[in-house]
Amino acid sequence: MTLKLVKRTTVFEGRVFDIIVDDVEYPSGNHSVREVARHAGGAVVVPVLDDGGLVMIRQHRYPLDEVIWELPAGKLDRGEDPLACAKRELEEETGYTAGEWKLLNSIFTTPGFCDEVLHIYLARGLAPSPGGRRPEEGEESMTVHEVPFADAVEMISKMEIRDGKSICGILQAAPLLGPPARAGEGERMYRAEIARCVHPGCPGRPLELSYYERNNWATSEMQCDTCRTRFTMKFEI
Numbered sequence: 245m246t247l248k249l250v251k252r253t254t255v256f257e258g259r260v261f262d263i264i265v266d267d268v269e270y271p272s273g274n275h276s277v278r279e280v281a282r283h284a285g286g287a288v289v290v291p292v293l294d295d296g297g298l299v300m301i302r303q304h305r306y307p308l309d310e311v312i313w314e315l316p317a318g319k320l321d322r323g324e325d326p327l328a329c330a331k332r333e334l335e336e337e338t339g340y341t342a343g344e345w346k347l348l349n350s351i352f353t354t355p356g357f358c359d360e361v362l363h364i365y366l367a368r369g370l371a372p373s374p375g376g377r378r379p380e381e382g383e384e385s386m387t388v389h390e391v392p393f394a395d396a397v398e399m400i401s402k403m404e405i406r407d408g409k410s411i412c413g414i415l416q417a418a419p420l421l422g423p424p425a426r427a428g429e430g431e432r433m434y435r436a437e438i439a440r441c442v443h444p445g446c447p448g449r450p451l452e453l454s455y456y457e458r459n460n461w462a463t464s465e466m467q468c469d470t471c472r473t474r475f476t477m478k479f480e481i
Contacts, residue, residue, distance in 0.1 A: 250275070260319065261358070283360035287330035288317040290348065290413040291340060291367045292421065298393045298414070299338050299370070303386040313399065315410040317362070326350075326363035334367060338388050339377035343369030348416045353408065364413045366420060393421060419451050420469060446471045 247268040256263040262282040269275050291299040304311050318333035320326060327345060335341055346366040353360045379386055391399070396414050399405045405414070448470025467474045 246271075247276075247278070261360075279357060281358040281360070283358055284320045284322055284324075285326070285361040285363070286317055286319045287326045287333060288315050288362050288364045288409045288413050289330050289334045289342075289367050290315055290364065290417040291334060291338060291342065291370055292393065292417070293370055293390065296393050296421065297390040298396045299340060300389050300391050300396065300410070301337055301386050302389060303383065312407055313405045313410065314407045315413050317409060327365065330363070330365045330367070335373045335375075336378045336380065337383070337386065339373050340367075340370045341373050342367035343371070346420075348413065348420075351409070351412055362409050364409065364416065366413075366417050393418070420449055446473065448473075450475075 247270060249266055250269055251267040253265045254262060255265055260283070264280050264282060266278045266280065267275060268278055293299065299316070301314050301316055302311055303314065316334050316337040318329055318337075320329050327347075330345070331341070344367070346368075348364045348366050350361050350363045353362055377388070393414075396405065397418060400411050400414060405411060446468060448468040450466040451469050465474070465476055
């Protein structure tokens with residue numbers, strides 16, 4: 245359904261967002277009002293260390309008056325490339341740079357009243373920045389933490405991580421990092437990992453599509469995230 249814009253009024257212009265009020269007309273001829281927060285958008289980073297650890301931050305959020313777990317992120321400057329924003333925020337907030345970047349998604353955070361889009365990137369090949377962290381004013385109390393990726397996923401289930409963009413980023417990155425450790429009978433643990441696609445010359449990484457166990461064997465159906473080649477991995481458990 246397309247609404248006809250009759251009149252638009254900007255009622256607030258702020259540093260972070262503007263608010264507009266639109267008078268609109270339905271196809272039936274009836275009128276209504278739409279209140280919209282206009283936001284430049286932002287970039288979010290899922291920074292994964294070589295050992296599989298996830299770099300996260302804890303910071304105080306004024307509207308909540310609470311210190312929360314988050315992924316590094318920041319607001320886009322007007323007209324800024326989202327990847328450039330992601331690289332800047334990663335270095336400023338964590339003191340890391342990354343050699344490998346992959347766009348995971350561009351999410352609508354609150355489409356009912358706001359046009360904000362957050363671009364979520366997976367960052368790998370992390371290295372300490374020569375200049376170290378450069379927190380902005382007001383971010384001095386922000387702390388940086390390395391969290392095992394499996395623990396971060398569990399923290400979501402336990403409602404310890406409640407930030408929406410961080411939940412989206414962590415859960416979308418998880419399948420690209422290889423199947424997590426699974427527990428068998430007793431204390432037996434096993435892990436299946438493939439670093440590269442099986443197709444010659446393809447630099448892609450495998451994404452697990454399905455997993456099942458039978459007669460002490462585990463079978464994982466995989467698909468490359470780059471060339472889309474499918475293959476099956478079987479290993480004894």
